[in-house]
Amino acid sequence: MDDPKSARGVMDFVGVSRTALEVTSLSVNYGAIRAVQDVSLDVPRQGITALVGANGAGKSSILRALAGIVPECHGSIKLNGVDVSKLPARKRVIDHGIVLVPEGRGVFTTMTVRENLELGLLIGDRRRALGATTTFDLEEVYNLFPILRERGDKRAQYLSGGEQQMLAISRSLLMSPALLLVDEPSMGLAPQLVRRIFDVMSNVFAQHKVTVLLVEQDTKIALEIASFAYLLERGVISLAAPSAVLREDPRLKIAYLGVASTILSGDASDNNRGNR
Amino acid sequence: MTPYVQSVFTTALIYSLVTMGLYITLASGQFSIAHGMLMGIGGYAGGIASVQFRVPMILSLMVGAFTAALFGVVMALVLRRTSGVLLATVTIAIGQGVSLTAANLNSLGGSQGYFGIPLTTNLAWASGTALVGLVGLLVFRKTRLGLAMLAAGRDETVAQSIGISILKIRIWGFLLGGLLAGLGGVLLAHNNGLIEPSDLSFANEPLFFIFLMVGGLETPWGALFGSIGVWWLQELLRFGNSGQFLIFDQADRYWILGLVMVITVIVRPQGILTRKPIVWNPTRRSFQLLGVLGLFRGRRSDNTS
Amino acid sequence: MTYFTQFLIDGLAIGSLYVLVTIGFTLVFGVMGLLNVAHADLYMVAVFVFLGVAQDLHFGIVLGAIAGIAAAGLVGALLFWQVIRRIDRNRTLSMFVATLGVSYFLENLVAKFVQFRTEAVPPLFQSKFYDVSNLHFSTGQIVLVGSTLIIAVGLSQWLRRSNTGKLMRAVSENTHLAELVAIDTVRIMAIAVILASVIAGIGGLLVANTTLSVNPFVANDVSLKMFAVAVVAGVGSVDGALVVGLFLGMIESLTVGYFGSQWETVIGLGAMIIVLLVRPQGLFGKRLRVG
Numbered sequence: 023m024d025d026p027k028s029a030r031g032v033m034d035f036v037g038v039s040r041t042a043l044e045v046t047s048l049s050v051n052y053g054a055i056r057a058v059q060d061v062s063l064d065v066p067r068q069g070i071t072a073l074v075g076a077n078g079a080g081k082s083s084i085l086r087a088l089a090g091i092v093p094e095c096h097g098s099i100k101l102n103g104v105d106v107s108k109l110p111a112r113k114r115v116i117d118h119g120i121v122l123v124p125e126g127r128g129v130f131t132t133m134t135v136r137e138n139l140e141l142g143l144l145i146g147d148r149r150r151a152l153g154a155t156t157t158f159d160l161e162e163v164y165n166l167f168p169i170l171r172e173r174g175d176k177r178a179q180y181l182s183g184g185e186q187q188m189l190a191i192s193r194s195l196l197m198s199p200a201l202l203l204v205d206e207p208s209m210g211l212a213p214q215l216v217r218r219i220f221d222v223m224s225n226v227f228a229q230h231k232v233t234v235l236l237v238e239q240d241t242k243i244a245l246e247i248a249s250f251a252y253l254l255e256r257g258v259i260s261l262a263a264p265s266a267v268l269r270e271d272p273r274l275k276i277a278y279l280g281v282a283s284t285i286l287s288g289d290a291s292d293n294n295r296g297n298r
Numbered sequence: 299m300t301p302y303v304q305s306v307f308t309t310a311l312i313y314s315l316v317t318m319g320l321y322i323t324l325a326s327g328q329f330s331i332a333h334g335m336l337m338g339i340g341g342y343a344g345g346i347a348s349v350q351f352r353v354p355m356i357l358s359l360m361v362g363a364f365t366a367a368l369f370g371v372v373m374a375l376v377l378r379r380t381s382g383v384l385l386a387t388v389t390i391a392i393g394q395g396v397s398l399t400a401a402n403l404n405s406l407g408g409s410q411g412y413f414g415i416p417l418t419t420n421l422a423w424a425s426g427t428a429l430v431g432l433v434g435l436l437v438f439r440k441t442r443l444g445l446a447m448l449a450a451g452r453d454e455t456v457a458q459s460i461g462i463s464i465l466k467i468r469i470w471g472f473l474l475g476g477l478l479a480g481l482g483g484v485l486l487a488h489n490n491g492l493i494e495p496s497d498l499s500f501a502n503e504p505l506f507f508i509f510l511m512v513g514g515l516e517t518p519w520g521a522l523f524g525s526i527g528v529w530w531l532q533e534l535l536r537f538g539n540s541g542q543f544l545i546f547d548q549a550d551r552y553w554i555l556g557l558v559m560v561i562t563v564i565v566r567p568q569g570i571l572t573r574k575p576i577v578w579n580p581t582r583r584s585f586q587l588l589g590v591l592g593l594f595r596g597r598r599s600d601n602t603s
Numbered sequence: 604m605t606y607f608t609q610f611l612i613d614g615l616a617i618g619s620l621y622v623l624v625t626i627g628f629t630l631v632f633g634v635m636g637l638l639n640v641a642h643a644d645l646y647m648v649a650v651f652v653f654l655g656v657a658q659d660l661h662f663g664i665v666l667g668a669i670a671g672i673a674a675a676g677l678v679g680a681l682l683f684w685q686v687i688r689r690i691d692r693n694r695t696l697s698m699f700v701a702t703l704g705v706s707y708f709l710e711n712l713v714a715k716f717v718q719f720r721t722e723a724v725p726p727l728f729q730s731k732f733y734d735v736s737n738l739h740f741s742t743g744q745i746v747l748v749g750s751t752l753i754i755a756v757g758l759s760q761w762l763r764r765s766n767t768g769k770l771m772r773a774v775s776e777n778t779h780l781a782e783l784v785a786i787d788t789v790r791i792m793a794i795a796v797i798l799a800s801v802i803a804g805i806g807g808l809l810v811a812n813t814t815l816s817v818n819p820f821v822a823n824d825v826s827l828k829m830f831a832v833a834v835v836a837g838v839g840s841v842d843g844a845l846v847v848g849l850f851l852g853m854i855e856s857l858t859v860g861y862f863g864s865q866w867e868t869v870i871g872l873g874a875m876i877i878v879l880l881v882r883p884q885g886l887f888g889k890r891l892r893v894g
Contacts, residue, residue, distance in 0.1 A: 383637075500823055549711075549718075552714070564686065567697040
């Protein structure tokens with residue numbers, strides 16, 4: 023396994039110097055279980071960076087730690103040079119624009135589609151007042167996903183899974199994110215729908231120059247839209263490379279199978295146990 | 299022991315039985331808080347058995363305990379689709395409703411209560427029954443069922459996943475809670491010579507919770523020691539009337555108990571007498587205490603606001 | 604028929620009391636999953652403070668009423684910041700025990716000052732009594748029912764339309780997600796508790812205006828009806844509480860009128876148990892939802 027520091031080295035080699043997010047030796051614990059161990063990674067400004075890995079590798083934990091909603095984490099998280107790792111979740115959103123699109127259906131199901139979007143706008147307005155640059159208005163979002171305009175007065179619980187995912191992404195865009203963390207957008211969706219959502223995402227994010235850290239289990243599609251990618255194995259970064267390079271790397275496949283076999287043989291938990 | 303000391307201990311031990319009932323129901327993860335009502339039902343049943351059928355005390359105790367346990371089981375079955383805070387809400391309402399209904403039933407003596415019950419309860423009966431209850435609970439905790447109940451009390455989902463039936467746990471939780479509360483009720487009725495609708499009322503519930511909170515929610519011992527300790531505390535506060543050693547008069551003891559309860563739950567949510575060792579950090583603790591009284595905003599380790 | 608209508612009119616007044624205490628309780632339950640046993644006590648606190656300020660301190664009815672409502676709000680605020688906030692939100696039992704302790708504390712503290720007696724309360728205004736074709740009613744009753752409708756519908760609309768109302772519904776549905784969209788959940792919860800307390804205080808004054816008496820332990824009886832209405836309506840449902848509360852008041856009044864007072868509490872309890880068996884989320888409930 024590569025030294026985590028080498029990840030940064032690869033970044034420099036590729037020549038991406040304008041780093042938006044800089045994470046140094048991040049660890050996440052859930053009680054005695056260490057889900058993420060000493061992870062360092064960079065996310066370049068205005069591009070999509072993917073974080074791939076097998077189930078249970080700790081991808082979501084990293085995103086949740088970045089958003090500030092894990093009970094215990096250590097390490098430094100710098101966004102545009104400012105350390106946000108000690109800030110509560112709310113401040114990270116409002117003052118720094120770190121917005122998480124959570125795993126699964128991240129919408130308020132008993133509220134209407136429009137109300138869900140309005141919640142995003144409320145924060146977006148505050149962010150704009152603080153000088154946020156990435157801005158979206160309701161009209162733009164409706165143009166991206168016309169279905170949301172049609173369904174405006176319906177409760178979100180009556181939307182299909184894909185529509186709910188579009189709603190969650192739209193609401194997050196309305197919050198004027200400086201860094202958008204997208205957690206498993208494909209989860210539980212039909213393949214054609216995944217394709218569509220990813221197409222729209224890559225277009226919008228590129229057009230509006232949103233900085234994105236994408237966590238995805240579907241490696242193939244994630245590496246298509248991302249420019250750079252990290253491979254996470256059992257809470258540790260094992261590979262970092264431009265997507266095109268990583269896609270061809272044989273270690274990618276082994277990572278998936280390897281984790282699976284260690285789980286089966288039962289020693290995964292021993293390796294992940296923290297030293298408390 | 300003077301008769302006064304005996305009577306205080308008797309009452310405390312009676313309440314300790316009800317508190318043990320509350321302990322086992324809560325420990326099994328069932329958020330049911332109608333133990334005042336179960337106590338009253340036991341009291342009515344035992345009292346009626348003694349007065350109408352002139353049965354010996356031991357039989358009265360059995361009748362009372364059985365009736366209250368039966369009522370508990372019926373509640374568990376009727377409310378099997380309800381859990382958590384909603385279950386708590388509903389059980390309070392049922393307790394209060396039964397109490398108000400009893401006040402309107404003339405056959406039970408109406409709001410005057412059911413009286414003429416022989417004054418059989420003494421310290422021996424009370425301590426004997428409390429001992430049986432305590433030992434019974436301690437033994438029960440070691441049985442398969444007891445362990446399953448405690449497991450379900452800690453985490454219902456995990457318990458379910460290892461094949462523990464939650465409905466069974468709930469029925470047993472309500473049953474044992476009713477049994478112990480019913481025993482307490484019979485003793486109470488034979489101690490006071492009467493049982494009143496107000497004995498069934500939710501108004502008694504805070505008392506049992508104070509006992510349990512002070513004693514600790516981890517073991518049956520907590521229920522016993524909490525009841526005796528707090529009951530003696532309020533007896534001592536009663537003497538404040540004479541102005542000899544307390545600035546309060548006796549009407550103050552109730553709100554003081556309420557305050558004790560609130561402070562306990564904030565400073566030490568597991569109760570005061572628990573197996574968890576008390577780590578005394580003088581500065582932090584006293585700041586927290588001051589904070590409770592609104593004098594100082596203590597530091598809290600949460601990152602939400 | 605006259606009797607029937609008379610019972611309905613009296614029932615509406617009783618139902619208004621149920622509605623005014625339940626909407627606040629159900630709002631707090633919906634927003635933060637808190638079973639606030641002390642909620643009905645705020646109703647009692649408001650009336651006693653009104654009594655003290657208006658009568659004993661001779662400040663007059665208006666100042667007394669303002670003080671009573673303010674006191675309810677203040678106690679609610681203290682309850683939230685000094686007690687609820689200090690307890691781990693996931694410890695439901697601790698939360699419950701704390702509010703139980705607060706309830707016991709408030710009741711007995713007030714009781715100490717009035718020597719555990721029921722007190723007579725002066726009316727807010729001189730009620731006129733009407734007698735229309737053998738139906739008796741008073742301006743006090745009309746004001747009570749009218750204010751109840753205004754407050755309940757107002758609260759429901761506020762939740763639906765205002766920004767804070769929307770945030771409150773969001774927190775109520777999913778606190779974790781609400782935190783992700785940067786809603787200040789603590790602030791929203793505080794607003795819910797204080798708002799609920801103030802409504803309970805207003806309710807106390809309006810009801811005392813028709814009953815003209817109050818005792819420190821009135822909450823025990825009011826709580827039963829409050830729980831029954833909240834559970835039947837569906838926890839979190841303000842509209843439901845309005846409908847169910849008024850309905851329960853009328854049914855109770857009719858039952859007592861025709862069958863005798865021993866059946867009064869049975870109705871509410873029976874309705875609650877049947878609803879729990881058939882539709883555990885309540886008649887108007889959509890899981891935990893405010894609105």
